[in-house]
Amino acid sequence: MIGKTDTGQAMKLLIVEDEIKTGEYLKQGLSEAGYVVDLARNGMDGYHLAMTEPYDLLILDVMLPDVNGWWILKSLREAGKEAPVLFLTASDSVDDRVKGLELGADDYLVKPFAFAELLARVRTLLRRGAVPATELYLSIGDLELDLARHRVSRGGRHIRLTAKEFSLLELLVRRQGEVLPRSLIASQVWDMNFDSDTNVIDVAIRRLRGKVDDHFEPKLIQTIRGMGYMIDLPDDNT
Numbered sequence: 001m002i003g004k005t006d007t008g009q010a011m012k013l014l015i016v017e018d019e020i021k022t023g024e025y026l027k028q029g030l031s032e033a034g035y036v037v038d039l040a041r042n043g044m045d046g047y048h049l050a051m052t053e054p055y056d057l058l059i060l061d062v063m064l065p066d067v068n069g070w071w072i073l074k075s076l077r078e079a080g081k082e083a084p085v086l087f088l089t090a091s092d093s094v095d096d097r098v099k100g101l102e103l104g105a106d107d108y109l110v111k112p113f114a115f116a117e118l119l120a121r122v123r124t125l126l127r128r129g130a131v132p133a134t135e136l137y138l139s140i141g142d143l144e145l146d147l148a149r150h151r152v153s154r155g156g157r158h159i160r161l162t163a164k165e166f167s168l169l170e171l172l173v174r175r176q177g178e179v180l181p182r183s184l185i186a187s188q189v190w191d192m193n194f195d196s197d198t199n200v201i202d203v204a205i206r207r208l209r210g211k212v213d214d215h216f217e218p219k220l221i222q223t224i225r226g227m228g229y230m231i232d233l234p235d236d237n238t
């Protein structure tokens, strides 16, 4: 099943990478994982292949000898090519990451990386399909989430959250106005199933409230008794 489309055909990937050893290594590994893989050694070859062949996913190195990975992505998106893009970058700088995401990249990996990590990202992107994940910010009222930098602010004040708290808040804000049962929160944020009597979720919600609601008005996180939690702007009382 892995590496196949719904119609049973192998998924087709393009790697654009000028470092010969890295390119060959990735091509071999992904081929062994069941994908059909093309490898381009410079930017223009990669660009032309991506413009003419129907790829399910592109893996673009940023630093190439001719045109860089950003140019390729920008040009493809302008031409209406929506295949998901995973960037390979030598730099861990936030600017690079934000630039890639703003141009419409779906994910990125910093070199050096483990092949298993790359394969996991590839599988996730292919599962997600061609839905572009170009969203960079989420908000409700004056609460804002910067998804690329994992930063949260309310009323312009920076709020420090743990990774789990951020995931929890992101889930609530993405589905604002919707009551989320504890079981759903558990599976989405903790990736596991909790017994219904556990209070892990409640404790996490209480901590999150302490940070994003306690010193602010209006209160956004709502407890829906017997059902779960919801984030929403309160009804207008006028």
Ligand code: CA
Binding pocket: 017, 018, 019, 061, 062, 063, 064
């Ligand atoms: Ca390179």
